[in-house]
Amino acid sequence: MSNNETLFARAQRSTPGGVNSPVRAFKSVGGTPRFITRASGARFWDADDKPYIDYIGSWGPAIVGHAHPEVVKAVQAAAERGLSFGAPTEGEILMAEAICHIVPSIEQVRLVSSGTEAAMSALRLARGATGRDKVIKFEGCYHGHADSMLVKAGSGLLTFGNPTSAGVPEDFAKHTLVLDYNDPAQLVETFKKLGNEIAAVIVEPIAGNMNLLPATQEFLQTMRDLCTQYGALLMFDEVMSGFRVALGGAQSLYGIQPDMTVLGKVIGGGLPVAAFGGRADLMKHLAPLGPVYQAGTLSGNPVAVAAGMTTLKIIQTPGFFESLGKQTKKLIDGLTALASNHGIAFCGNSVGGMFGIYFNEKIPTNYSEIMSSNKELFNRFFHTMLEEGVYLAPSAFEAGFVSAAHDDSVIEQTLAAADKAFAKLV
Numbered sequence: 001m002s003n004n005e006t007l008f009a010r011a012q013r014s015t016p017g018g019v020n021s022p023v024r025a026f027k028s029v030g031g032t033p034r035f036i037t038r039a040s041g042a043r044f045w046d047a048d049d050k051p052y053i054d055y056i057g058s059w060g061p062a063i064v065g066h067a068h069p070e071v072v073k074a075v076q077a078a079a080e081r082g083l084s085f086g087a088p089t090e091g092e093i094l095m096a097e098a099i100c101h102i103v104p105s106i107e108q109v110r111l112v113s114s115g116t117e118a119a120m121s122a123l124r125l126a127r128g129a130t131g132r133d134k135v136i137k138f139e140g141c142y143h144g145h146a147d148s149m150l151v152k153a154g155s156g157l158l159t160f161g162n163p164t165s166a167g168v169p170e171d172f173a174k175h176t177l178v179l180d181y182n183d184p185a186q187l188v189e190t191f192k193k194l195g196n197e198i199a200a201v202i203v204e205p206i207a208g209n210m211n212l213l214p215a216t217q218e219f220l221q222t223m224r225d226l227c228t229q230y231g232a233l234l235m236f237d238e239v240m241s242g243f244r245v246a247l248g249g250a251q252s253l254y255g256i257q258p259d260m261t262v263l264g265k266v267i268g269g270g271l272p273v274a275a276f277g278g279r280a281d282l283m284k285h286l287a288p289l290g291p292v293y294q295a296g297t298l299s300g301n302p303v304a305v306a307a308g309m310t311t312l313k314i315i316q317t318p319g320f321f322e323s324l325g326k327q328t329k330k331l332i333d334g335l336t337a338l339a340s341n342h343g344i345a346f347c348g349n350s351v352g353g354m355f356g357i358y359f360n361e362k363i364p365t366n367y368s369e370i371m372s373s374n375k376e377l378f379n380r381f382f383h384t385m386l387e388e389g390v391y392l393a394p395s396a397f398e399a400g401f402v403s404a405a406h407d408d409s410v411i412e413q414t415l416a417a418a419d420k421a422f423a424k425l426v
């Protein structure tokens with residue numbers, strides 16, 4: 001048995017599925033998860049000391065590369081001053097000011113410890129500030145595992161959602177309406193009937209949890225206009241796209257200003273920092289100022305904030321996102337050309353340092369087109385790439401991530417592996 005297999009067998013005795021987050025268990029692709037022992041730059045090593053070029057980057061946080069010396073140094077220095085105080089620190093002010101400066105739609109921000117917590121808190125704030133109960137989300141978008149977000153589309157357009165997870169009472173799901181991503185007409189119809197009952201619309205403006213699926217400009221603009229017209233709050237979940245597709249996130253690319261934004265991943269640089277923020281007149285409803293309660297023992301943790309602030313400093317260096325976008329596009333263009341050489345129905349897409357690959361004739365524009373991609377071909381491709389030392393997201397329905405450490409030699413090594421992987425699919 002490999003060390004990964006031994007560790008996986010052992011892990012399953014003490015932890016459900018042997019993992020602390022389901023996607024890590026390789027259930028979608030099959031096989032044995034790799035237990036990572038160390039990481040540096042664009043690579044990490046598994047328990048058999050095999051190196052992999054890493055394209056998940058902790059699902060987004062590792063945008064400057066793993067174990068970046070400046071980030072590690074900042075974390076070490078912060079840790080030597082104490083790990084957590086349960087009292088305010090100047091670092092939290094610096095983080096909040098940086099977020100407000102980089103994301104103009106955010107006038108005030110509250111730091112928390114996970115994207116789930118940020119989205120859950122933002123939705124509670126939206127309901128508290130508007131006095132309304134109903135929220136709209138979109139099929140294929142993921143906003144963490146708070147009960148009211150684990151909901152799938154109801155039977156008909158205007159029937160409220162049904163739980164996607166055991167343990168979520170129907171009553172918790174009934175205030176969540178699940179609509180189709182990139183369908184502006186359905187949004188208009190829904191608001192015409194229920195607009196005055198909607199507290200918020202939450203959307204991934206560039207979706208990454210059904211694979212990569214960017215919203216159309218019309219879809220987001222319609223959402224913005226309807227929320228304004230009916231007094232609902234527009235909430236962009238930029239936990240994944242924030243500081244990833246561009247410095248100012250998806251909202252800076254589309255030029256659309258949400259009322260609230262949910263952030264995570266990159267702002268922690270690999271440690272637990274997430275955030276929700278928006279218009280000051282909304283944020284003042286939060287305790288201790290207002291009646292909407294929200295709290296957290298480790299919110300704004302000084303060591304995590306040190307990792308996040310150093311990461312934010314690095315990604316603000318001139319040309320960072322131009323280079324990241326160029327490298328990501330080089331990867332996608334290379335994969336597309338190789339697949340074509342081998343006659344494989346494959347296409348790819350990228351926005352900044354985020355990409356999607358689809359075993360499909362054309363780039364999907366909605367959830368059902370993404371679901372029509374060839375999952376079996378992806379899984380075979382995934383495993384050959386893994387054998388060749390390239391670690392893609394272990395699911396056909398996840399986005400991939402490039403870091404500043406993915407230089408030309410890393411991309412070339414990836415494409416050489418892909419050439420072999422595509423050849424094996426023929």
Ligand code: KE4
Nearest residue numbers: 021059114115116142143144209237239240
């Ligand atoms: P966390 O609670 O996992 O920090 O964030 C939840 C979340 C919220 N919103 C968006 C847009 C997200 O992408 C996420 C988390 N993304 C997944 C990746 N598919 C995290 C990986 C995992 O679940 O292990």
